[in-house]
Amino acid sequence: MNMDKIVCNCMSVTNGMIKDAVDSGADTLEEVQEITGAGTVCGACLDDVQHLVDFFVEERGK
Numbered sequence: 001m002n003m004d005k006i007v008c009n010c011m012s013v014t015n016g017m018i019k020d021a022v023d024s025g026a027d028t029l030e031e032v033q034e035i036t037g038a039g040t041v042c043g044a045c046l047d048d049v050q051h052l053v054d055f056f057v058e059e060r061g062k
């Protein structure tokens with residue numbers, strides 16, 4: 001995965017920033033939104049952000 005790829009254009013949040021938020025303890029979309037701001041403006045990225053949160057939470061558990 002390209003960690004520098006932007007998932008949320010409104011807030012310029014990258015895949016890597018979502019991963020960092022999850023690695024620092026966030027477990028849910030809401031927590032990641034609070035930490036990164038991803039998905040808090042237009043909402044168009046929400047499905048993608050949710051998908052990434054689920055993926056990184058799963059990875060973290062391995």
Ligand code: FES
Nearest residue numbers: 008010041042043
């Ligand atoms: S693209 Fe993420 S809130 Fe607009």
